[in-house]
Amino acid sequence: MPLDHVHPLNSLGFAKSPAETRVVVAMSGGVDSSVVAAMLAEEGYDVVGVTLQLYDHGAALAKKGACCAGLDIHDARRVAEKMGFPHYVLDYENIFKDAVIDEFADSYLGGATPVPCIRCNERVKFKDLLETAKDLEADCMATGHYIQRHEGSKGAQLHAAADGVRDQSYFLFSTTPEQLDFLRFPLGHLKSKAETRALAAKYDLSVADKPDSQDICFVPNGDYASVILKLRPEAADPGEIIHTDGRVLGRHDGVINYTIGQRRGLGIGGLADPLYVVKLDPDTKSVVVGPKEMLATRTVPVREINWLGDEDFMSREEWHLAVKVRSTRPPTDAIIRPLSATQATVELVTPEQGVSPGQACVFYDPDSTRIYGGGWIHKG
Template sequence: MPLDTAHPLNSLGFAKSPAETRVVVAMSGGVDSSVVAAQLAEEGYDVVGVTLQLYDHGAALAKKGACCAGRDIHDARRVAEEMGFPHYVLDYENVFKDAVIDEFADSYLGGATPVPCIRCNERVKFKDLLETAKDLEADCMATGHYIQRKMGDGGAELHCATDAARDQSYFLFSTTAQQLDYLRFPLGHLPSKDATRALAAKYGLSVADKPDSQDICFVPNGDYASVIRKLRPEAAAPGKIVDMDGKVLGNHDGVINYTIGQRRGLGIGGLADPLYVVKLDADTARVVVGPKEMLATRTVPVREINWLGDEPMMSRSEWPIAVRVRSTRPPTDAVLRPISATEATVELTLPEEGVSPGQACVFYDRDSSRIFGGGWIHKG
């Protein structure tokens, strides 16, 4: 947007007053999105709070402490009342089930390790909710994610949060350039979560001391297996635990109880060297185990790539970048070799253990905080 000297840009980047700028705030009921809404309301913006009801809060899947649970809807509504702006709850249960939960179950059964929070951002929050914000004639949509949107020569860029410990870039790599034009992330520049809670206290918010949610919202206590059993009762088929040569070492009660890289709880004690889960074969109901070195890989096939670089990805045969192959690991140097506009092979400089199909591979600029997008790891 060109600079209008008569109307300087407001804090959200629009050449008009905050009162003339409508912003939809995606409110989960937690402290982060509540602070965003309260801050923008205090600055005089035309704030509309929206909370998504994503699953049946009376069902066994719901749990205390997860985002989007019944308590969180109450908390979001209360913050809106405290700060004096309208708040709406939208029923997205069917969309969430079709776009996120069902794929989570199917991917897990297929031997992958899915990341449903990414799919939720991609297919629900930054798609359907974003379109709802436009229907409400909002100028933009703001969220409480810890990530930064910065303007560059080629337009809006995605950058890591200032606080590396809170950075959520791994979960937001699929944000498209078009979505980035419309989105705002007011917390990305803050130095720490303590700074966010200090703002919550400043605004007198009832959620100022509310604990952070830790798990996937529909997975109680991180117990993936129990959720899969509920969604796909046939999934707990027993099978064999085998080594790389196919030798049977033991039995299991369903591949859904295992993840790539798992060592403990295999039930195959008495062996000279420790073994790890290196492959899950849902078709044959086999859990394949091997030595730790079998987990290490340097070549990562990636597809469904969302590219956020200024130049087209296919404009070069190689891109020296940094990548993250798990949310809990820091970026590591790699080379990206495009195959098509949405597929590539990533070669890691140093081998990584536990690279699993279903996880994301996120691309970073080696020399700055910029995110170049990413894609999904597949079996190749």
């Protein structure tokens, strides 16, 4: 008799009882992951909570609204004590610095606009922490991310969250098929953050009203320039602000103070028409500015592609999908032309403004909620 006739699948998809199913929950100390841990503990799963200390504990204690900081470690521990499951704190400072923070600084120095949250998921949470979960003999690892995992005919699929406002698919495109097999996202079906907070109140969790964490946890008050300057002092080297027609319009105090598409704070007032940053050239230490229409991009070179489709990426000359080239923009129709298993040229049907190297280009099914992976935008 098939096993699933003896034990129907539990809520995490295993043909055994919750008590026989060990799940490691990645706990940041925020309301989302705390609710996941409490929910699974109440369902009777063998829950093990793990929190990563990602950067200096002492400095983190004084900073509000950051994930994986000192106060958040304390909050995660309180949830574990209340719900009665073990909780461990792992020191990942060196791993986080090497895999995320250093690249963040170097990317800005190289004229790119990086997304460190994606690298953290890819290189720390879904790599090292996932392996730790396997070492703990867990059946799976659960997180508080707002994204959905569906079982398809050819394996697990990644789908956007039911709540489009909270959807985190842009930040999780690099999740590999092997990682997806092991991961679970119990909040992805919820329709709003209010439902999550209601669950936190139901479980009487101390974090029920805790504010959401900032996007970049290790950047105090959004001042990424100061973080980069500590790591790479040469980032403050001055240079020229140059118009696309070759005119020198002024000087700047470091390319790290500028991003593609920036209009305000350029330090070149008194001009008749508004100008925007259209290019950052770290080799000449130049900030290139021009009219808004020069920001429009139709062709986007993409590399380091993580493909999540059922068919081989190279099996077609073209993929007609929707893509998102910035986390705050909706998906737009595009034609993806593979160059190799990990590289492609993406043609946007409607040109987008402010496309920047270092950002992600995420692939979406235009007719469903499925995510087909994505890659990193680089300089053409």
